[in-house]
Amino acid sequence: MPGRPKRQRHLPPAQPPRSRAPGGWRVVAMVAALTVAIGGPAASEVGVQNAAAAAPCAIPAAVVAPVAATPLPVSDATPVATSAADMESAALTAELDTVARALAACLSQGKAGTVVELATARYLGQLYASDLPLSPEEYLQIAPQLGPVETRIVSVTDGRRLGPGRVSAEVVSVVGRQLLRSRWDFEKAPAGERTPNQSTWRVDREQALPLIPPADADLLSVTLQDYAIAIDPTTTSGPDVVLRGENLAAQDHEMLVLRFAAGFTTEDLLRAAGPALPKQTTYVGQATVPAGGRADLVLTGLEPGRYTVVCLFPAEDGTPHLALGMATTFEVER
Ligand SMILES: [Cu+2]
Numbered sequence: 162m163p164g165r166p167k168r169q170r171h172l173p174p175a176q177p178p179r180s181r182a183p184g185g186w187r188v189v190a191m192v193a194a195l196t197v198a199i200g201g202p203a204a205s206e207v208g209v210q211n212a213a214a215a216a217p218c219a220i221p222a223a224v225v226a227p228v229a230a231t232p233l234p235v236s237d238a239t240p241v242a243t244s245a246a247d248m249e250s251a252a253l254t255a256e257l258d259t260v261a262r263a264l265a266a267c268l269s270q271g272k273a274g275t276v277v278e279l280a281t282a283r284y285l286g287q288l289y290a291s292d293l294p295l296s297p298e299e300y301l302q303i304a305p306q307l308g309p310v311e312t313r314i315v316s317v318t319d320g321r322r323l324g325p326g327r328v329s330a331e332v333v334s335v336v337g338r339q340l341l342r343s344r345w346d347f348e349k350a351p352a353g354e355r356t357p358n359q360s361t362w363r364v365d366r367e368q369a370l371p372l373i374p375p376a377d378a379d380l381l382s383v384t385l386q387d388y389a390i391a392i393d394p395t396t397t398s399g400p401d402v403v404l405r406g407e408n409l410a411a412q413d414h415e416m417l418v419l420r421f422a423a424g425f426t427t428e429d430l431l432r433a434a435g436p437a438l439p440k441q442t443t444y445v446g447q448a449t450v451p452a453g454g455r456a457d458l459v460l461t462g463l464e465p466g467r468y469t470v471v472c473l474f475p476a477e478d479g480t481p482h483l484a485l486g487m488a489t490t491f492e493v494e495r
Contacts, residue, residue, distance in 0.1 A: 215313075216262035218272045220279065223360045224256035254320030257330040257347060260362045262314045265334065271309035273301050281348060281365045307437045310444055312336050328362065331370065338418075339446030340459040342372040374459045375401040381491060383407070383470065385414040385450055388485035390470055399465070399493040404458040406450035414472045414482065416458050418445035421469055427488045430471070431481065465495040 264279040266272075268288075277285065282294035289295060289303075315333040322328050326349040333342045347362040355361050378401035384391045386409040406416050419430075422441035433439040445468060448458035472487035 215269075216259065216266050218267035218270050218275050219263060220275070220355065220359045221256070221259035221263050222358055224252050224259070250320050253322070253328060254317060254330055256360050257320050257328065257345070257362060258314070258317035260347065260360055260364065261317050261330070261332055261334075261345065264364055265312040265314045268312040269309055271304065273304035276304070277301060278350075278354075279363050281363055283366055284364045287366055308440075310336060315340075327365075332367070335461060337444045337446050338460045338463055340372065340374070340461045342370045343367045344370055372457075372459060374403045374457065375461065377401060378403045378459070378461075380405055383416055383450075384409060385416070385472065385487070386410050387412070388472075388482050388487050390414075390416075390472065390487050390489045392470065392489050392491050395490070396492045396494055399463040400461065402460045402463055402491075402493070404448070404460065404470070406448060406456045406458065408450040408452060408454055408456075410452060412452050413449055413474060414487065415447060415449045415474055416456075417447045417471050417473055418458065418460065419443065419469050419471065420445060420466065427469065427471060427483060431484055463493045465493050467492050 260279060264276065267275045267279060277297035277300055280288075282296055285295040285297070285300045286293050288300075313335045315335060316331075318331050320328060320330045323346065327346065328348075329344055329346045331342070332345045333340070335341070345367045346365045348365045349361045350363050379397040379399065380403050381395075381397060382393045383404045383406040384393075385406060392404075404416050404418070406414075408414050419438070420443040421430075425439070425441040430439065430442065438444055445463075446458050446460050448456045450456045467490050469488065469490050472482040474482050476482065476485065
């Protein structure tokens with residue numbers, strides 16, 4: 162029985178562990194997909210369409226927590242809605258929100274120089290689906306080859322202190338068109354790296370959380386086997402779509418969703434050399450569907466048009482499953 166596919170496999174040996182796209186989000190997305198579960202909190206309730214205007218790609222200002230100068234009267238019969246702890250948590254959440262949005266802006270714009278200031282080496286590694294940290298120098302070297310991936314923060318909630326110099330928040334984001342919910346940990350940047358009025362938080366890691374798809378999302382059933390992908394139905398009105406993958410095979414497969422420029426084909430994709438996706442493709446989302454298991458890929462805000470679903474996982478001899486027949490399309494109707 163073959164083991165879990167190695168995330169590195171799409172990349173030439175000389176390359177770092179992975180690219181953010183197409184291989185890039187693979188493991189992050191895989192973890193997300195594996196944890197997508199019915200019954201989890203409804204991340205979609207926050208309203209994906211209502212995300213705030215894009216933040217600039219820059220280290221944001223620190224948020225100063227309001228200080229309760231006068232102790233509140235203990236005898237007051239009316240419960241005080243906002244405790245000092247609540248206010249501190251709200252201020253922390255607000256600051257982490259600005260950090261997350263700044264990082265998303267930098268990733269969307271491909272501004273690697275600021276990405277490395279807003280994230281730790283561990284997180285830079287996670288962007289490439291690696292458990293190994295990636296130094297800022299290594300990241301700066303490979304980021305230009307891979308290009309930007311549209312990344313948008315939908316909401317940042319529940320800021321918490323984890324310990325000295327360590328905090329976390331729940332983040333709902335859209336990467337490509339894939340809705341993700343995860344808990345982000347932040348840690349302090351080294352002393353002296355920030356000016357006094359700048360936020361000192363930087364992203365250290367993210368862990369996927371269960372996600373409930375938008376209530377009005379169309380459900381497409383995706384059956385994966387050796388070596389074919391079938392979708393039913395093949396058309397949807399969108400714009401929110403759940404690809405519910407079922408893997409009948411004894412090995413892992415993936416649902417990698419891409420948009421192709423006019424005239425571009427899966428044959429062209431096979432001919433393209435990694436690690437980056439060819440310029441004629443746009444990354445939409447990715448989920449690994451484990452052998453004999455299921456996974457959901459939640460896509461939001463899909464424009465009308467044709468979407469291609471492929472599996473680029475390699476066979477034993479390195480041949481991508483796409484070359485063996487694992488490709489199909491679905492259409493979002495106008
Ligand atoms: Cu496959």
